């Protein structure tokens with residue numbers, strides 16, 4: 074079947090999608106967006122977290138056909154999404170170079186904070202954590218540690234770098250507050 | 254496999270009548286795991302996401318009509334006052350990502366003995382509104398679970414909503430597991446005080462082939478509370494009464510040994526959770542009584 078939806082602000086279409094296929098598979102294997110990671114395929118690890126019409130979900134548990142007509146944000150689109158949220162225009166966005174693939178789009182503040190705090194080891198869990206953390210900071214700009222833990226409780230880090238991840242989210246929140 | 258995308262409830266009923274083997278998919282948090290792992294290859298997958306009615310709820314005089322697909326996140330955010338037991342239970346489900354998609358309709362569809370909505374629904378009192386092209390009916394929650402992962406739905410029926418009694422007293426939900434998130438219950442216990450009818454209702458999860466109420470324990474406690482005038486005098490529940498209640502709740506279990514826990518642990522833990530939830534809810538009932546008396 075054919076599935077059409079918007080990914081990172083750009084209309085996309087995938088053909089010959091198997092009816093039982095997940096949104097994660099379509100993103101990675103059909104649309105060339107491998108940022109969302111495939112690890113458990115059973116909702117346990119959160120590496121595949123994307124926003125579906127604004128809501129963080131495990132894309133491995135969304136049937137591709139259920140995403141028809143919806144708006145998906147993946148880690149590749151996070152920088153551009155954050156920029157639009159803060160009202161800044163992306164220089165050169167008009168040339169079609171891929172803000173939807175993340176190339177040349179720079180980094181979202183939460184991504185920069187992960188780097189600065191050393192919150193990335195192997196990096197496999199990072200895309201899912203970034204999407205989940207970014208959504209929490211949008212909803213709750215001044216999170217307590219308990220809020221952060223709760224918001225990230227569906228994301229497993231196999232390298233178990235949770236303390237640095239906490240640092241990164243606190244840093245992103247502090248920078249967001251300064252900027253505001 | 255065919256992917257059906259009914260745009261309305263009527264279309265969904267018609268599709269289900271035409272293809273009774275079609276597997277409805279709401280949040281997909283149970284269905285997609287089965288498909289991803291090749292445990293299930295349905296001929297038809299029927300997406301319910303376009304049926305807006307299933308995502309709505311209405312707060313009525315005595316009950317809340319909760320659309321089958323309302324995600325757990327919405328229940329936690331919007332129905333904590335009306336359905337405290339179900340809101341607490343919802344908060345223990347998996348993770349934010351799963352709670353954003355999964356809901357009570359899917360929990361009832363799967364009818365796992367470990368489903369977290371079930372003990373809360375049993376304790377609060379609820380009816381499941383199901384429908385087919387043949388008509389609509391309401392199944393009392395006590396009759397809904399018919400076996401391990403089996404429910405009372407006919408092949409052509411869909412769950413439209415759950416009518417849950419609005420809380421008229423304190424409710425609690427307690428779940429034993431290895432950590433605070435992403436945990437399927439080793440066992441779970443829901444308890445609701447119903448001061449208006451002077452009754453207590455319970456629900457036990459993951460400690461029998463289906464979710465069950467501890468009816469003998471409820472009857473004992475109802476009689477003991479009545480006899481001692483507890484609803485009126487608001488006294489602390491006698492330890493011997495709490496103990497007997499806890500023992501009867503353990504006795505209502507019919508658990509198995511599995512990877513998550515042994516049968517004897519489950520029986521023990523259910524007893525502990527029964528006593529704790531009784532104490533918590535009763536303390537809160539006494540507190541509320543004192544507050545109204547103080548105000549009077």
Ligand SMILES: Cc1cc2nc3c(=O)[nH]c(=O)nc-3n(C[C@H](O)[C@H](O)[C@H](O)COP(=O)(O)OP(=O)(O)OC[C@H]3O[C@@H](n4cnc5c(N)ncnc54)[C@H](O)[C@@H]3O)c2cc1C
Pocket residue numbers: 115116117276277278279280281282283284285286301321322345346347348351354355356357358359360361362363367368369370410411412413435436437438
């Ligand atoms: C990682 C992970 C952790 C989990 N942890 C928990 C947990 O802690 N507690 C818990 O209770 N559950 C847990 N679950 C299971 C699952 O999230 C719940 O059972 C959830 O309520 C399912 O809802 P859903 O909308 O996603 O159902 P779906 O997967 O869409 O459907 C589930 C079943 O119900 C049927 N169905 C759905 N809607 C209807 C309808 N309207 N009419 C008739 N049939 C219908 C489907 O055909 C299917 O058989 C977990 C799942 C995952 C992946």
Ligand code: FES
Pocket residue numbers: 110111112113114115116117118119120121122131132133134
């Ligand atoms: S791959 Fe989706 S949650 Fe692990």
Ligand code: FES
Pocket residue numbers: 192193194195196197198199229230231232233234
């Ligand atoms: S950094 Fe390796 S899994 Fe988290």
